[in-house]
Each structure stands twice: as C-alpha cells, then as structure tokens.
Amino acid sequence: MIGLHDEAAIYAKETAALARDGGGTPRLRARLDGVALATSFKGVTLEGLEVIFIVIATGAGGLLAPAALGATLAGSLVILAGLGLRRPLARVPENTLKFAVGVLLSAFGVFWIGEGLRYPWPGEDLALLALAGGFSVIALLAVAAVRRSRRPA
Amino acid sequence: MTAVATALRELWGLFVEDASLTLGILVCVVIAAWALPALGLREAWRGPVLFVLLAIVLSENVRRSARR
Known part of the structure; x- marks a missing residue:
C-alpha cells in the first residue's frame, strides 16, 4: 500500500x-x-x-x-x-489518477484472466464495467477502513 | 556478477511489488483454472467467483499493509 x-x-x-x-x-x-x-x-x-x-x-x-x-x-x-x-x-491530483488507473487495470486484468480461461463473462464486454464498479467499491471501502483505523483515538 | 544480480533484482521489482499479494493472486488463478471446474460450478458463475476471490485477497492485503 x-x-x-x-x-x-x-x-x-x-x-x-x-x-x-x-x-x-x-x-x-x-x-x-x-x-x-x-x-x-x-x-x-x-x-x-x-x-x-x-x-x-x-x-x-x-x-x-x-x-x-x-x-x-x-x-x-x-x-x-x-x-x-x-x-x-x-x-490532475496524482493520487486520484493512480486510484482510477489501479481500478481500471485491476478490472481489465481480471477480465483478461477470465477470457484466457474461456469464461463466458455475464454481459460479455459489459462485464468490464461491472468489474470496474466492483473494484471501485472495494477500493473506496478499503480507503475508508484504513483512514478510520488510523484516526487517533 | 553483482551487476547481473542487481539487474535481475530490478527486473523482478518491476513486476512484483508485494510478493504475498502476487502469490495470493496466483493461487486464485489456479483455483479458478482447476478447482472451480472440478467442483462443477456453472460456467456463468466462474468469472464472478474469480472476482470475489481476488477481492478477498486484495482486501486482506490492504488490511495487513495498514497494520504495518
């Protein structure tokens, strides 16, 4: 991290x-x-x-x-x-750019792994949007959780 | 020899930032490639299950990194 x-x-x-x-x-x-x-x-x-x-x-x-x-x-x-x-x-804020690029790379990476394993992705190429959305949610939740854990008591 | 070792270490570092995360991802890919079909999971569900496995690995990595 x-x-x-x-x-x-x-x-x-x-x-x-x-x-x-x-x-x-x-x-x-x-x-x-x-x-x-x-x-x-x-x-x-x-x-x-x-x-x-x-x-x-x-x-x-x-x-x-x-x-x-x-x-x-x-x-x-x-x-x-x-x-x-x-x-x-x-x-452009550097960390925002890195966050967006990380989400997109993760989504494309998972999609291509599935393609390589010959998985029929639900919605075919539209599954990329769902994957990007999913990783965005997970990443935002993770950021919120880390911030909360680092807040002084 | 030192230069070769340094070059190899740099090349490794380009691809692997966090070895435990890399290993976790590879384990998920192996599960997706062999375990899910062997368990008879329907093809349409294998992609979403792969995503969930990777999301768990990612979340766990973030949790461990935050504690360091």
Missing part, C-alpha cells in the same frame, strides 16, 4: 539528484547520461512489455498485424497527447 505523497516535490528532488550525478557543467551534461538513461529505460520497459502482451493476446488467432498497427497508432497518439497535455495533466 502506498501512502499519499507530493509527486511534484519528488520529481524535483529526483531531477536534482540526477543533475548532480550527471555532472554540473553543460559540457558534461551534453554527454549521454547513464543514470537518466537507466531510470527512463526502467520506467518504460514495464509499460512496453504490457503493450507486447496485450498485442499478443488481442492478436492471437491471425490478428497480429492489425493489433500491432493499432498499438503503434495508439502509442503515437499517447506520445503526442503527452507532449501537448503535460501541463494540464500535471494539475
């Missing part, structure tokens, strides 16, 4: 640390920064692997090319959206 924290402050601290480790002069900073490379690589590898698994799962059964094309187009759109929306997105 990850507690609430200030993403902007953490980002400032981490970039300061990377700048310190990468060297102080512009000439040194112009060279390839191994620390920044490794940090970014680690962050993107996991997401890239998820994309690969999704493409393989979606494209199994002769649809690999369309699935790969769809993923490429989506990746390009996300990069453009990230560049264009980075300032307004930075204003």
Whole structure:
C-alpha cells in the first residue's frame, strides 16, 4: 500500500539528484547520461512489455498485424497527447489518477484472466464495467477502513 | 556478477511489488483454472467467483499493509 505523497516535490528532488550525478557543467551534461538513461529505460520497459502482451493476446488467432498497427497508432497518439497535455495533466491530483488507473487495470486484468480461461463473462464486454464498479467499491471501502483505523483515538 | 544480480533484482521489482499479494493472486488463478471446474460450478458463475476471490485477497492485503 502506498501512502499519499507530493509527486511534484519528488520529481524535483529526483531531477536534482540526477543533475548532480550527471555532472554540473553543460559540457558534461551534453554527454549521454547513464543514470537518466537507466531510470527512463526502467520506467518504460514495464509499460512496453504490457503493450507486447496485450498485442499478443488481442492478436492471437491471425490478428497480429492489425493489433500491432493499432498499438503503434495508439502509442503515437499517447506520445503526442503527452507532449501537448503535460501541463494540464500535471494539475490532475496524482493520487486520484493512480486510484482510477489501479481500478481500471485491476478490472481489465481480471477480465483478461477470465477470457484466457474461456469464461463466458455475464454481459460479455459489459462485464468490464461491472468489474470496474466492483473494484471501485472495494477500493473506496478499503480507503475508508484504513483512514478510520488510523484516526487517533 | 553483482551487476547481473542487481539487474535481475530490478527486473523482478518491476513486476512484483508485494510478493504475498502476487502469490495470493496466483493461487486464485489456479483455483479458478482447476478447482472451480472440478467442483462443477456453472460456467456463468466462474468469472464472478474469480472476482470475489481476488477481492478477498486484495482486501486482506490492504488490511495487513495498514497494520504495518
């Protein structure tokens, strides 16, 4: 369980640390920064692997090319959206964003497990909405329970 | 060798944040894959039962984490 924290402050601290480790002069900073490379690589590898698994799962059964094309187009759109929306997105509360993403990932994960086990989900794809709703309720109840348990007596 | 061990540890850390939660989820998947069909549960109920099992594992993990 990850507690609430200030993403902007953490980002400032981490970039300061990377700048310190990468060297102080512009000439040194112009060279390839191994620390920044490794940090970014680690962050993107996991997401890239998820994309690969999704493409393989979606494209199994002769649809690999369309699935790969769809993923490429989506990746390009996300990069453009990230560049264009980075300032307004930075204003979205980080923990709210993580909560929503966690609920959606959990719902999709359970749905895909069921698909892999050949379960006939009630309502088929609409079961995703029910799963997302279910995980939202459970997560909200869990947050309320943890807050109550941490309230001073 | 240390660099390889560090790299493997980092790779493991990317996928597994909490080993007990991961193990609980895997147990639920195994139950869903083998125990539910073996028990003769109707196919339409297996998905919802899988969700309930995972929800229990998640709730228990939150409870234990909150106590730490």
